[in-house]
């Protein structure tokens with residue numbers, strides 16, 4: 001009669017709700033938790049990490065309340081560990097996300113997104129004459145001064161403000 005022991009009580013106060021949210025994050029046995037995703041950027045983050053092709057369990061919390069951000073989203077991916085390169089690609093859409101690496105239910109590492117020197121195959125060049133819009137090839141952008149938040153196309157030198165970036 002194993003099922004009988006599972007009768008969760010849903011009379012949570014606000015504080016208990018917060019606690020419960022933390023517990024849910026901690027409940028991942030092994031994998032990665034990506035937190036503080038602006039809700040408006042959730043689907044771009046999913047696309048950048050190719051989660052639509054992911055085979056392990058992906059849990060998404062969308063439009064969660066956040067004191068700092070108002071609204072945020074969280075993604076938990078079981079048994080998945082990203083390389084720094086993969087994580088840094090998020091800098092174009094969600095530079096302030098935090099990643100927790102979970103092993104055996106414990107956070108063993110916290111990672112922050114860093115802007116990479118180069119972005120390859122991620123951002124679209126908005127110059128219609130650019131070779132990357134006319135040949136089957138990957139785009140390539142350099143960061144021009146990380147504080148200014150400007151990307152420059154490697155091929156046509158077009159500069160794009162980070163806030164105007166369109167993904168490939």
Ligand SMILES: [Zn+2]
Nearest residue numbers: 125130153156
């Ligand atoms: Zn270009």
